[in-house]
Amino acid sequence: MKRKIIVGSRRSKLALTQSNWVINKLKEQYPEFDFEIKEIVTKGDRILDVTLSKVGGKGLFVSEVEQALSNSTIDFAVHSMKDVPSSLEEGLVIGAIPKRESPLDCFVFNQVSSLDDLPKGAIVGTSSLRRAAQLLKHRPDFNIRPIRGNIDTRLQKLHVENFDAIILAKAGLARMGWLENTTLKLEDIAPEVCLTAVGQGALAIECRESDQLIRDMLATIHHEETGICVEAERVFLKKLNGGCEIPIAGFATKIGEQIHFKGLVGNADGSKILESKEIGENPGQIGNKVAEVLLSEGAETIIEELRNK
Incomplete structure (x- = not known):
């Protein structure tokens, strides 16, 4: 009898399409497993009459899914990376980041x-x-x-x-x-007009840190270049302690051995936008450095003002 792998997904058409894409990729490598999607309705899906920035908190589209992972109701979850907070719940990891779609x-x-x-x-x-x-x-x-x-x-x-x-x-x-x-x-929309969200265009496949079988399975669909670029972006986001209530953007590309990263923080009406760029080989260092530059230029004040509104 085949082992059944339970995959957690939001209920939206896009989320289910993304989850099925991941499942089909894994079936190519692991035909001996059955996969079943468990649909999960998140806080972000339930509250539709309020802007995301006013719903409050991080992980509006992932917290219930992470809970299902933590209590072993599901084996792994497929998220849009831009919805995933920079800090995961204890015991959970990003098991794979497949090749990125357009970030625009x-x-x-x-x-x-x-x-x-x-x-x-x-x-x-x-x-x-x-x-x-x-x-x-x-x-x-x-x-x-x-x-x-x-x-x-x-x-x-x-x-x-x-x-x-x-x-x-x-x-x-x-x-x-x-x-x-x-x-x-x-x-x-050109990035010069609207720099993209951290992780936009990438998927995050989250699993339990202790589940080595699932981690080995997910590793087969991980895309190294995308993972490196997203790491720079997420380190930047974490350093700024950013969420959907703050206008924060960050996008990295890898050209040869060099990572090119641009980060941005602004106030709500766009009257003050801070930007910084960095090039290097270490994604974590680059993300941190750009965040530190923006903090030195007043990003912390902008962030605090928005949070206290």
């Missing part, structure tokens, strides 16, 4: 087809303070309004609630197969 944000437009064509005062939907702050720096005339829900819901709201544009992660659209949808008016 992208506009989905209602009528126009380009950022430059959006009218003065355009209504742009996003519940991300990171996206809002950077867009307002670029276009202070934008009317940023919160929009929550899964990808399907937000695409419906684009037209029903008369947004001029909404912002989605390109990776989610790619994984759902919607980049080929010719009815969607899409445009990538």
Whole structure:
């Protein structure tokens, strides 16, 4: 009789698509196992009428899943890396980070087809303070309004609630197969306009530190370059003690042996944005150094002001 591996996943279409992708990759290596998805509804899924920054706390989309891991209800969990707090629950580890999808944000437009064509005062939907702050720096005339829900819901709201544009992660659209949808008016947002979230485009497969069988299994789908880049980003996030209530961005790429990392912290209206870049070979050192530079330039004050609001 085959051993059954229980995989924890959020209930959204995107989360289930991501979990099935991971399962199919593992089945190629381990046909002797059966895999079953256990759907878990998280706090972030239940509370949809409040912006993420006001729901409070870290791990809005992972805490219930981590609890299921800790009590052995599931064997591993598939998360979007950008949802995973920089500190995991005790006894849990990231067992694998597969190759990253596009880290970019992208506009989905209602009528126009380009950022430059959006009218003065355009209504742009996003519940991300990171996206809002950077867009307002670029276009202070934008009317940023919160929009929550899964990808399907937000695409419906684009037209029903008369947004001029909404912002989605390109990776989610790619994984759902919607980049080929010719009815969607899409445009990538350049990192110079909107630097991406830490870990955006990457998956995090979390498991128990003590479960060597699962750890060995997950190691077969780990992508080393993605893991190195995400490490720099997450060290940066941890040093700043950042969460969704703070406009923080960080993105690393690896070119040859060199890691190129840029980090950003800003206030909510984009009137003050701090940025720093670093190049080196040690991801942890690079992430720490960029965070330390931003802290020396006043990031701590910005973060404290936002947390005390």
